Amino acid sequence: MSSRRFFQRLFFNEAGLAWRLGSLLVAVCVVSPVITLGWLATTGSIGHWTHLLQYVLPTAMGNTLALLIGVGILVSCLGTGAAWLVTAYSFPSRGVLSWALLLPLAVPTYIVAFAYLDILHPIGPVQTVIRDILGYGSPREFRLPDLRSLPGAIFLLGFVLYPYVYLSTRIMFSTQAASLLEAGRILGQSSRGVFFRVALPLARPAIAVGVSLALLETLNDIGASEFLGVQTLTVSVYTTWITRSDLAGAAQIALAMLALVVALILLERHGRKRQRYANTQRMRPIQAKPLKGTAALIAVVLGWLPIIVGFVVPALYLLAETFKHLQQAGGVSEQLLHSGYNTVRVALIATAVVIVGGLVVTWAARGVRSRSPYAASKVAARVATIGYALPGTVLAIGLLAPVNFIDDALSWVVELFTGVSPGLILMGSSTALVGAYAIRFLAIAVGGLESGLARIPPSLEQASRLLGETPTGTLRRVHLPLLRPAIGAAALLVFVDAMKELPATLLLRPVNFETLATWLYAEAARGTYEEGAVAALAIVLAGLLPVILLARHQLKSGH
Template sequence: MLPVLALIGFALQGSPGLWPHLFRNVLASALGQTIILLSGVGVIVASIGTVTAWLIAGFDFPGRRILGWALLLPLAVPTYIIAYAYLDILHPIGPVQSLLRDLLGYDSPRDFRLPDIRSMTGCILLLGFVLYPYVYLPVRALFATQAANLLEASRTLGAGPMRVFRQIVLPLARPAIAAGMALALMETLNDIGAAEFLGVRTLTVSVYSTWLNRTDLPGAAQIAIVMLMIVVSLVLFERWARKGQTYAGTARRHLPLARVRLRGVAAITATMLCTLPVLVGFIAPASYLIHQAWRRYSYNGIPTRIWSEALQTATLALIATMIAVGLGLLIAAATRLRPSKVTHFAVRISTLGYAVPGTILAIGLLPVIIFADRQITAALGLFMTNAPQLILLGSGAALIYAYVARFLAIAAGGIEAGMTRVPQSMDHAARSLGQSPTGVFRHIHIPLSRASMISAGLLIFVDCVKELPATLLLRPLNVETLATHLYGEAARGTYEDASIAALMIVLIGMVPVFLLSNRI
């Protein structure tokens, strides 16, 4: 709660005339572009995620088994890496446009060039093709576990594939689509690198420029309040979309969904529809990164500073992961050992940070960290003459705090889900044998939840490595991570120098993809 409360208090410190100025010069344009971006990305992720999930779950066609897990691969590529890669791939003198001019017989970019990727349309398309797995995953899971009986009944009553999709599949998938869309749109709102690279001035970009370029922290806090209102609206939208949606299974045993075998043109179309998102969202940018990284390595080797940046990235992410998993374990234990309305409410509040974009979290954390630093400095001043200043902000503790607050929900949710698989009878048996609640937690819950703790820790570690907005705003001076290194090189246009860092981030990001594919 501290970052959100501090953000509100900081926004109130601005001068009375700041709001009208921000509305005229910043909010009107940035809010409009943010709404257009969210609307476009929402349509694309819902369309791609639902259609691909339905094809994979309901039909059999060439390549279906491979495409079923390959459709998750764009999750490994952060949005700012996609923008960075396609800026070079689709540049007027880049490989794609150069090849097209050679094929069509043109000599110069002035004679033939594609529309500029630096546009709202380009940003919507690229973000949509990266974030659709947020819809694909829950919708596919729903089809696999709940849709079989209803779909089989509709088929036996004579409904064709399109009618089944329109009248059964879409209404059934509405809650899963809404949940996935809400997550994808929150990631869109959290993005700062892709939007800035592609020339779209969203609220997130406005917060960053207002804080750092204009040194106007109250103004940035007021823009962040508008972003927070959008986040609340997305959460309310997701709840509204699931309102009144319940499911009652009538079969005693779960029946697997019988897939329809496609042949001819239908099979080719299904394969192409499922291949296109993988090609655009992963294969093309990953191939580009491998090529550019190899060119950089062949020409000048691996930059020496990349190893220190990788070490700093891993150190910060590992510390944040250990703290988040520890706190998540305490949260899960509280819900298991002391269930109550107070505990339930506290758990919901503790996971609030996952819904807050990294930019908002960074601004909200700043006054909290500065206040703590002042208290520490005052306390140390009692014992030494030259007490150090900005200990937390300068040591990376503020950034670790931001990582923990942002991704604590992953630890709490994952470990709590693991503990729910431990039967209550084990707790009762241990208590009857003389164990205290702490002993039950130590000897029963922790060993049996170890797999969930490891999975949650891996996901948090990868998310910390990929996080860009909070890292940009809260990292100590002279500290670079892989994400900030990539951001700086891409901003300067030195794409080859950024390719190795980008490839390392993608390889790390593939860890949760493999975990999800194995689970599927």
């Protein structure tokens, strides 16, 4: 067989062998950190486990569970309450609130903690004003409770992560039939009874999904927890590896985190596995009840409170600190500009890798039936999305062994031919960091591209094939032009998430390599908030664009 015919069969035949092999390769890359994590954990001695079980895991696990429970309760109340408020009632500024409630998504948790630590500092603006009003002269005479605590972490994370619950729950509320609520009223239920006995049970699957996403983000957080003095599992992994240089111990703690992630996912699925709802009649949406007077004022206050706490206050603080720093320093430092360049460069490369990987996975799985001999492509597509559930610290620990193995192999090959050892190739560059971003955010591209492909009629593909086009040619000439909106949206989300990622960046960045996130982390650790505010503001401004696009999409779907 000629080489040309071989490659034609490999890439362009009906089965799409190359696409399937590429899909399986992507899935192997995603799952390899989990496998190596277990192997690294077993390399540690029994003494490691004894020390962890006695001194590290009880405190870290207890704090992590308390943080997850507290954040879960708070985001459930805030997200569900806000969703019902803007769905069931009409009051001034309701139209603005419906999309503004998503704005805290633009502010990473560690930036909110960074901002509030300075705002609520004993000699910060808030406590200084309060002491002036009450007539106290120094922080020794009067000070608010310290924000560096577990309740402080729960409060801040809850007000940042509630939009996950709000978004999914509002969509569920807006699609519920008004006839169901009217039936509850006819049967004697009050407005409160209709909400708790009809609307809320129907929305439980959406609430479970939103809470699970918020808890996964909580588990992935490292900056806010460390800034606020809460020793979580994520912080323990970082300190065990960086401070004690104990890779096996860090892997063991990461394995405990992975078990917690699996438990969260199973709990979320168990919570909604028996939830079934079907409506075969034409649905009439819920009609918002007008509010006036005191009731309208209370609704406005309750609606805007989460936005003020989760977005407005930290955003105004960052603007003020940035303006003050630029006036004093006369501009942005060269090191910060270089950190911004590193951030954009790595995020762009990671975005390109993620989009290509997502396209390979989704195209290989398109149209494959569950009993087909090529059903492995479907499995690969599902496996490729598990990276988003892996906290950045867990992913970084799991990537170390594969990356070091490849580094050793490349170094041996280069030295064999040149006689010179190149040193660390992947770990010495940003390649490992790009790989971590790609694995973690591949689920975003896969989900977006699957949704985009689902909207393309199969008849277009059939017509292309009848005209003699190959599967790859059909993708290039038919599907890719139609997938541009889905690709653009997925690329934007991946790019912004890569810019904000802190845990994996801290652990896998090369020496003397800073991004905006790690620059902010270092400045906060040193207590120099002014320079860090510039980096934080840049990250928030980058995160605003996808949030605005998401809000626009939500309004369109709502109409």
